[in-house]
Amino acid sequence: MPTPFIMVAPNGARRGKGDHPLLPISTDEIVATAIACHEAGADALHLHVRDDDGQHSLDAGRYLETLDELCRSVPNMRVQITTESAGIFDVSTQLKCLEHVQPDWASISVREMARDPHLAQRVYATCAEHGIEVQHILYDTKDAALLRQWQSMEIVRAGQDAVLFVLGRYAEGQISTPRDLDPFLSDTSRPRDWMVCAFGPDEHSCLLAAAKSGGAVRVGFENSLMTNDGQVHSDNAASVSALRNLIERSSS
Numbered sequence: 001m002p003t004p005f006i007m008v009a010p011n012g013a014r015r016g017k018g019d020h021p022l023l024p025i026s027t028d029e030i031v032a033t034a035i036a037c038h039e040a041g042a043d044a045l046h047l048h049v050r051d052d053d054g055q056h057s058l059d060a061g062r063y064l065e066t067l068d069e070l071c072r073s074v075p076n077m078r079v080q081i082t083t084e085s086a087g088i089f090d091v092s093t094q095l096k097c098l099e100h101v102q103p104d105w106a107s108i109s110v111r112e113m114a115r116d117p118h119l120a121q122r123v124y125a126t127c128a129e130h131g132i133e134v135q136h137i138l139y140d141t142k143d144a145a146l147l148r149q150w151q152s153m154e155i156v157r158a159g160q161d162a163v164l165f166v167l168g169r170y171a172e173g174q175i176s177t178p179r180d181l182d183p184f185l186s187d188t189s190r191p192r193d194w195m196v197c198a199f200g201p202d203e204h205s206c207l208l209a210a211a212k213s214g215g216a217v218r219v220g221f222e223n224s225l226m227t228n229d230g231q232v233h234s235d236n237a238a239s240v241s242a243l244r245n246l247i248e249r250s251s252s
Helices: 027-040 060-073 091-101 117-130 141-152 178-185 203-212 236-251
Strands: 006-008 044-047 078-082 105-109 133-138 163-167 194-198 216-219
Touching (some): 027 060, 044 060, 060 078, 091 117, 141 178, 163 178, 194 203, 216 236
Parallel strands (some): 044 078, 078 105, 105 133
16 A cells, blocks of 8 residues: 555644644744644645634635745645635635635635535636636535536536545534545545545544545544544644554555
8 A cells, every 4th residue: 555645734724722732823833833744744734824813714815924934944745725614704705715815726615615606616717717726625425416516517627626525524523433434435436536534533544544445635633633542642743643654554
């Protein structure tokens, strides 16, 4: 089993210092975390930025500032911005973020875009126009079916095929198991470019299952702070390192 492409999601939209003192909030903290995670084996970073109060933000200026610092400090690490609404932002705000930031790579929830199908078409057109690579966030097979429908209708443009399967997000206690991957993998129309993230203490077990099936993986404090035996990771880099070690042991 080859080592999969590993993305780290170090903070997310909802957690804060009360959840873990080393969860990165500021630009400096995010950059330091990116450096440590890259050294631990992460190939990419899933970027959330926060406002002055530490709350989830889609502010273009904050994104551009943080992207610039990341490019300078970890030039070999790919960076993907999130457009997650987190129950705060509408599709219009998500579109404006993409228009102003014009990142190389962005994650976009099909479920969130469905709140405004007309603007959804503009979102995907904007990404195509500016060469923004899209990763579709899929929480279940209904989301996957909607994505296929939009692809057939050309709302989603050619080449915008990559997906992230999210395990456990809406499960009780937001806890996932490797079995949660089965419905996605049984879909014979799944794209070649697929990645998995998983909520809860079985995060690494779920990601190992994804790696064994040929998928890329996303790990980090956005999804889980803990190991499967209930220990808290010291920081995001420790989680990345533990996952790599698990995969390498399984490959030997």
